[in-house]
Amino acid sequence: MYRYDDRDAEFVRERIARFRDQVQRRLRGELGEEEFRPWRLMNGVYLQLHAYMLRVAIPYGTLSAVQLRRLADIAERYDRGYGHFTTRQNIQFNWPRLVDIPDILEQLAEVEMHAIQTSGNCIRNITCDPWAGVAADEIEDPRPWCELLRQWSSDHQEFTFLPRKFKVAVSGGRRDRAAVRIHDIGLRLRHDDEGRTGFEVMVGGGLGRTPILAKTIREWIPGEELLSYLTAILRVYNRYGRRDNKYKARIKILVHELGTEEFRRQVEAEYTAGRRPELARLTVAEIARIRPFFAPPDYADRSPGTDPCAKHAAADDAAFRRWLSVNTAAHRRPDHAIVEISLKPPGGVPGNMTAAQMRLVATLAERCSHGEIRVTAEQNLVLPHVARADLHTVWETLDTAGLATPNLGHLSDIVACPGLDFCALATARSIPVAQAIGRRFADLDRQYEIGPLKLKMSGCINACGHHHVAHIGILGLEKRGRESYQITLGGSGGDEAAIGRVLGPGFAAEEIVDAVERVITTYLTNRRDPRETFLDYLRRVGFQPFKDALYAPV
Amino acid sequence: MPLFKNGRFVDDPWLFLADGEPLPGEGMVVVSLARLLGSEAPALADRDGWLGVSLAPAEPVEKLRPWLPRLALVALAFPVFTDGRPFSTARLLRERYGFTGEIRAVGQVLVDQYPFMVRSGFDAFAVPRGSELRGWQERARPHLVYQPDGRGEAPSIWRLRHPDPGPASPRGIPRMTTA
Amino acid sequence: MKDSGMETDRRTGTIITANRLRDGRVVFLGAGGWTTEIADATVASDEQERRALEALARQSVVTCEVVAPYPVAVVDDRGRPVPVALRERWRIFGPGPGTETGYAGGGEAVRVPV
Numbered sequence: 001m002y003r004y005d006d007r008d009a010e011f012v013r014e015r016i017a018r019f020r021d022q023v024q025r026r027l028r029g030e031l032g033e034e035e036f037r038p039w040r041l042m043n044g045v046y047l048q049l050h051a052y053m054l055r056v057a058i059p060y061g062t063l064s065a066v067q068l069r070r071l072a073d074i075a076e077r078y079d080r081g082y083g084h085f086t087t088r089q090n091i092q093f094n095w096p097r098l099v100d101i102p103d104i105l106e107q108l109a110e111v112e113m114h115a116i117q118t119s120g121n122c123i124r125n126i127t128c129d130p131w132a133g134v135a136a137d138e139i140e141d142p143r144p145w146c147e148l149l150r151q152w153s154s155d156h157q158e159f160t161f162l163p164r165k166f167k168v169a170v171s172g173g174r175r176d177r178a179a180v181r182i183h184d185i186g187l188r189l190r191h192d193d194e195g196r197t198g199f200e201v202m203v204g205g206g207l208g209r210t211p212i213l214a215k216t217i218r219e220w221i222p223g224e225e226l227l228s229y230l231t232a233i234l235r236v237y238n239r240y241g242r243r244d245n246k247y248k249a250r251i252k253i254l255v256h257e258l259g260t261e262e263f264r265r266q267v268e269a270e271y272t273a274g275r276r277p278e279l280a281r282l283t284v285a286e287i288a289r290i291r292p293f294f295a296p297p298d299y300a301d302r303s304p305g306t307d308p309c310a311k312h313a314a315a316d317d318a319a320f321r322r323w324l325s326v327n328t329a330a331h332r333r334p335d336h337a338i339v340e341i342s343l344k345p346p347g348g349v350p351g352n353m354t355a356a357q358m359r360l361v362a363t364l365a366e367r368c369s370h371g372e373i374r375v376t377a378e379q380n381l382v383l384p385h386v387a388r389a390d391l392h393t394v395w396e397t398l399d400t401a402g403l404a405t406p407n408l409g410h411l412s413d414i415v416a417c418p419g420l421d422f423c424a425l426a427t428a429r430s431i432p433v434a435q436a437i438g439r440r441f442a443d444l445d446r447q448y449e450i451g452p453l454k455l456k457m458s459g460c461i462n463a464c465g466h467h468h469v470a471h472i473g474i475l476g477l478e479k480r481g482r483e484s485y486q487i488t489l490g491g492s493g494g495d496e497a498a499i500g501r502v503l504g505p506g507f508a509a510e511e512i513v514d515a516v517e518r519v520i521t522t523y524l525t526n527r528r529d530p531r532e533t534f535l536d537y538l539r540r541v542g543f544q545p546f547k548d549a550l551y552a553p554v
Numbered sequence: 555m556p557l558f559k560n561g562r563f564v565d566d567p568w569l570f571l572a573d574g575e576p577l578p579g580e581g582m583v584v585v586s587l588a589r590l591l592g593s594e595a596p597a598l599a600d601r602d603g604w605l606g607v608s609l610a611p612a613e614p615v616e617k618l619r620p621w622l623p624r625l626a627l628v629a630l631a632f633p634v635f636t637d638g639r640p641f642s643t644a645r646l647l648r649e650r651y652g653f654t655g656e657i658r659a660v661g662q663v664l665v666d667q668y669p670f671m672v673r674s675g676f677d678a679f680a681v682p683r684g685s686e687l688r689g690w691q692e693r694a695r696p697h698l699v700y701q702p703d704g705r706g707e708a709p710s711i712w713r714l715r716h717p718d719p720g721p722a723s724p725r726g727i728p729r730m731t732t733a
Numbered sequence: 734m735k736d737s738g739m740e741t742d743r744r745t746g747t748i749i750t751a752n753r754l755r756d757g758r759v760v761f762l763g764a765g766g767w768t769t770e771i772a773d774a775t776v777a778s779d780e781q782e783r784r785a786l787e788a789l790a791r792q793s794v795v796t797c798e799v800v801a802p803y804p805v806a807v808v809d810d811r812g813r814p815v816p817v818a819l820r821e822r823w824r825i826f827g828p829g830p831g832t833e834t835g836y837a838g839g840g841e842a843v844r845v846p847v
């Protein structure tokens with residue numbers, strides 16, 4: 001993992017001091033809310049439905065045991081004993097007081113964490129593949145580049161007052177697990193024929209009220225030129241992105257209005273004129289400095305003679321076997337596994353974790369995952385380095401804390417934003433709907449029969465729950481003073497990214513679970529065979545059977 | 555309007571002319587871009603006395619290029635402080651066009667933005683009336699940053715870490731090798 | 734005044750809500766100042782009363798007591814004002830039960846292998 005040097009630490013401390021000063025001036029009335037708001041947001045603080053909310057960055061989703069334990073302490077001391085993991089590798093606390101936030105930030109800084117640019121019209125937390133560094137199909141660990149981007153984007157002199165927020169994701173796998181195409185900039189790490197590291201650059205993706213997938217504007221930019229190239233993209237956006245209408249201010253609208261070709265031309269012209277050799281030289285030096293932090297841990301000490309995991313799996317331990325096949329994935333080392341920790345127990349709040357659970361996972365990570373944890377965009381955690389010999393113990397331990405629900409990638413592994421229970425922008429609740437669906441489909445055999453399925457829901461058009469890229473998406477709206485839930489089908493993230501289509505009129509809160517049930521039944525009854533997944537079936541037959549099932553007059 | 559420059563408040567020798575106002579025979583004047591490029595252009599070019607221009611965020615700095623040798627000041631307007639376009643404009647003026655005259659921030663100019671402005675190339679700040687002037691003396695100071703391509707006093711962490719990074723190898727950055 | 738879904742014979746009015754600046758908590762403007770209890774909120778029953786409340790609220794913004802005040806339409810529910818709009822009801826009565834736990838299934842036993 002990356003560790004701060006004295007300068008990184010000083011940068012964060014200085015930034016907190018500035019924010020503390022801004023908070024005090026706000027409290028004394030020297031700063032009005034208008035002048036305060038951008039600084040508040042750029043330090044992760046929202047004014048939500050009931051209180052302030054603090055969003056803490058987990059840069060590129062990598063977290064240490066020490067950091068997770070500190071999050072537990074903060075949850076207990078300043079919140080109500082839990083935290084909420086979001087779809088952007090952040091954690092949110094729902095109840096901090098403004099006056100305490102500078103102190104909280106200092107406690108985070110002690111463990112090399114911050115809330116810098118987790119909100120505001122600036123470059124947000126850089127996200128990446130949660131399996132970075134361990135995935136069997138990885139081209140190269142993208143995290144050194146994410147760390148470079150984290151530093152470069154922090155307090156950027158030119159790009160801190162953009163027309164709108166700006167999200168960057170980096171993927172280093174052969175498969176895209178960072179959903180790069182729904183980001184303002186998506187980067188896919190690739191090597192050229194000479195083995196040099198570089199990136200395919202995609203621009204203009206995003207969900208919200210105008211969901212669009214990012215387009216490739218350059219097949220390959222050499223690594224040392226990355227920052228000059230991103231500078232060019234951001235400069236074109238900063239200068240020409242719309243500022244007259246916040247719903248049209250994202251870069252995707254600029255790309256759309258100019259056309260991809262013209263946008264590319266402008267970026268290339270700006271890049272050619274603005275290339276900075278010093279930036280390239282420093283990128284080379286800085287990447288060389290950062291890379292060793294991400295060297296693999298010393299796996300040797302846990303390499304077993306015999307694999308007790310195999311013993312348990314062979315034994316009649318059905319529960320363990322289920323978990324093993326559903327919640328673990330192939331590690332680049334055959335004697336290790338990637339363990340997914342489900343934060344989606346039946347009836348639970350997607351992405352929520354209590355302080356006690358955080359401490360348990362922290363300790364477990366220290367004993368069995370080289371002290372490392374990852375946070376996923378699907379609101380789960382990952383233990384990235386578990387020796388197969390430890391899998392049974394890890395499973396037992398997670399199970400005692402309700403963290404071993406074997407539902408990864410299945411229907412009850414629901415992604416849900418906070419919705420109207422917490423969010424000031426929400427038009428409907430999402431948590432209770434997710435809970436009800438989770439309970440209805442709690443039966444694991446039924447979920448396995450249904451097969452891989454992604455259900456995601458958002459409590460308003462902003463789409464923080466990524467419902468557009470779900471196989472089954474649910475969008476909560478308000479219709480005449482009541483909640484109304486719209487179903488979207490056929491979306492998908494990653495490599496076969498696609499934006500789902502709205503099926504028809506919305507359903508009332510009391511009806512939505514039944515409606516999902518009818519969608520599922522339609523698929524189960526009509527699929528060609530159990531190997532035909534929900535998405536395959538939908539792509540083969542189209543929307544009509546689902547429309548008939550949901551809207552046909554009785 | 556109090557003018558903050560070089561760490562303190564100074565007298566402002568410039569006269570900002572509204573578009574209809576007659577051009578004085580001498581003295582330092584700032585005109586709008588429209589006026590600079592309009593029918594008065596020859597008169598402005600030949601006029602004795604220093605010339606400045608003020609630019610709204612949407613006005614393309616590219617149009618100023620032929621005029622830059624003649625200009626001693628470019629004022630960049632912040633109609634609202636959240637409009638970040640002038641940051642790009644200032645960098646283009648300094649880094650691409652090599653402009654060495656004064657770049658002045660006018661409009662809604664907040665002390666909290668001072669570090670970003672200085673690093674983008676601003677060196678004068680028309681502080682709105684009613685702002686706490688003492689705050690500027692206290693807070694307008696550089697701090698540690700990452701970006702190596704900023705101006706002003708802010709020390710770049712990357713430059714400090716790599717005082718002599720050497721040339722970027724024509725071989726580029728080789729793939730990361732993991733054991 | 735007509736509101737679909739509302740009984741029209743119930744007395745309607747307006748209260749002023751805001752967030753307390755220091756801690757962000759939802760507050761209402763009442764006779765004794767800002768209160769966290771909606772039952773203690775002053776209900777303006779006409780335009781003039783509402784304007785008077787709004788003027789007071791603006792004053793509290795200047796003194797940095799609250800942030801972002803705004804009027805909320807309410808109906809009377811047995812002497813207690815209740816907001817008409819869905820969002821405002823959740824703002825005041827939410828978050829809903831069971832939405833704040835990490836694990837709704839009980840079993841907080843925390844055990845780590847040795």
Ligand code: SF4
Pocket residue numbers: 417418419420423424425426427458459460461462463464465
């Ligand atoms: S989708 Fe809407 S309701 Fe949900 S978190 Fe985002 S803004 Fe809030």
